[in-house]
Amino acid sequence: MNILLIGGGGYIGSALTEKFFKENYNVTIFGRSYKKFLETMDIEFVKGDVRDPTSVKNAVKNADIVINLAAVFSDKDASLYDINVLGTRNIIHACLNENISKFIQCSTAAAIYGNARYLPIDENHPISPRNEYGLSKYLAESICSWYHEKYNIPIVIFRISNAYGISPNTKWTTVVMQFIKNAFEKGEINVLGEGKQVRNFIHFDDLVNFFLHCIKTDVDSISGEILNVAGPEEITIKNLATLISHLVDQKVRINFIPTNSAQRASEIFNFSLSTKKAKEILKYSPKISVQEGIGKIIKQISND
Numbered sequence: 001m002n003i004l005l006i007g008g009g010g011y012i013g014s015a016l017t018e019k020f021f022k023e024n025y026n027v028t029i030f031g032r033s034y035k036k037f038l039e040t041m042d043i044e045f046v047k048g049d050v051r052d053p054t055s056v057k058n059a060v061k062n063a064d065i066v067i068n069l070a071a072v073f074s075d076k077d078a079s080l081y082d083i084n085v086l087g088t089r090n091i092i093h094a095c096l097n098e099n100i101s102k103f104i105q106c107s108t109a110a111a112i113y114g115n116a117r118y119l120p121i122d123e124n125h126p127i128s129p130r131n132e133y134g135l136s137k138y139l140a141e142s143i144c145s146w147y148h149e150k151y152n153i154p155i156v157i158f159r160i161s162n163a164y165g166i167s168p169n170t171k172w173t174t175v176v177m178q179f180i181k182n183a184f185e186k187g188e189i190n191v192l193g194e195g196k197q198v199r200n201f202i203h204f205d206d207l208v209n210f211f212l213h214c215i216k217t218d219v220d221s222i223s224g225e226i227l228n229v230a231g232p233e234e235i236t237i238k239n240l241a242t243l244i245s246h247l248v249d250q251k252v253r254i255n256f257i258p259t260n261s262a263q264r265a266s267e268i269f270n271f272s273l274s275t276k277k278a279k280e281i282l283k284y285s286p287k288i289s290v291q292e293g294i295g296k297i298i299k300q301i302s303n304d
C-alpha cells in the first residue's frame, strides 16, 4: 500500500513516517525541503509545494492513502491561508480522478473548538476558532467535507489535540517538549500566568495508533467522518510543570510569568475532548497517560 504523507517531514509527519516504514508500508513524503532523517530510511522524497497544483497532482498519482499534514501555524504568516486552505483544496482536487482509498486531513481540536460550552467536547460541539490558524484549519475541513459530499472522496478528518513525543524531527517549542528541555537544561520551567490553562495532550504512540487503525478500517464505515483524536486525560499547565519537575531527576524551579489581558483572552481554561466516536469507529482508545508519556520521553532522552 502506497502512503503519501504531505508535510511528512515535520514533527508529527516524521513520527508517522518512521512507524509506517517499520510496518512495511511504501511511504512517500512530499514537502518543501528534504529532511536529514530520511537518509536512514528507504523512502521517496518529492520536493514540492502545496500551493503549486501541478506538483501536488504529480505527487498523488500513485498514492492509495493521502495524509495531509502540511500547515503553517502563525497568524502572522502571510501564507497562512494559501498553505492551510488553498493548499488543502489543491491536494483534494488533485485526488479527484485518482484511485485514492482514503484521504486523512490533519486538523486541530484546541484551535477550532475554543473554550468548552459543554464537556467533554464531542465532534458536534460548536466551532469557535481561537485564532486565524484555527480559522484556516476549519476552512480546510469545510473544503474536505464539501469534496466528500460532492464527489464522494473518502475523506476522514482528524481533529488532533496537542501532540507530544520524540520524533525524527522533534519540535522542542511545543509546551510539553519545551518544559522537559528547560527542566533538563536550565533547571527551571516558565509557566505563563497561573498555569490554569487546560490541555488534552496526546502522546505519539497513541497518535500513531489512531492513524494505523484508520488505515486498516473499512472505508465505508469511516468515509466523511470527523473524529476527535486526543489523549486519555486533560491536565492544567501548572500540573504539567509540577509533574515534569517530579519526573526529571534534578531540582527544577517553576516560575509563573505574568500574562497580559490579550494573552489571557486567547487561552483555553475549560477543555476536555471526547474520543468516544473514534473508539466506536476505529476500535481504538488512547492509552498513554501524561505521566507515562513524559516518563517515556525522559527515558529516551536519558538513553541518547
Ligand SMILES: NC(=O)c1ccc[n+]([C@@H]2O[C@H](COP(=O)([O-])OP(=O)(O)OC[C@H]3O[C@@H](n4cnc5c(N)ncnc54)[C@H](OP(=O)(O)O)[C@@H]3O)[C@@H](O)[C@H]2O)c1
Pocket (backbone or CB within 6 Å): 006, 007, 008, 009, 010, 011, 012, 013, 030, 031, 032, 033, 034, 048, 049, 050, 051, 068, 069, 070, 071, 072, 083, 087, 106, 107, 108, 109, 137, 159, 160, 161, 162, 163, 164, 171, 174
Ligand atoms: N503538533 C501538534 O500538536 C498538532 C496538533 C493538532 C493538529 N496538528 C496538525 O498536524 C499537522 C502537522 O503538524 P506538525 O506539528 O507536525 O507541523 P510541522 O512540524 O510544522 O510540519 C508541517 C509540515 O508541513 C510542511 N509544509 C508547510 N508548508 C508547506 C507547503 N507550502 N508545501 C508543502 N509542505 C509544506 C512542512 O514541510 P517543509 O518543512 O519541507 O516546508 C512540514 O514538514 C498540521 O496540519 C497541524 O495543523 C498538529
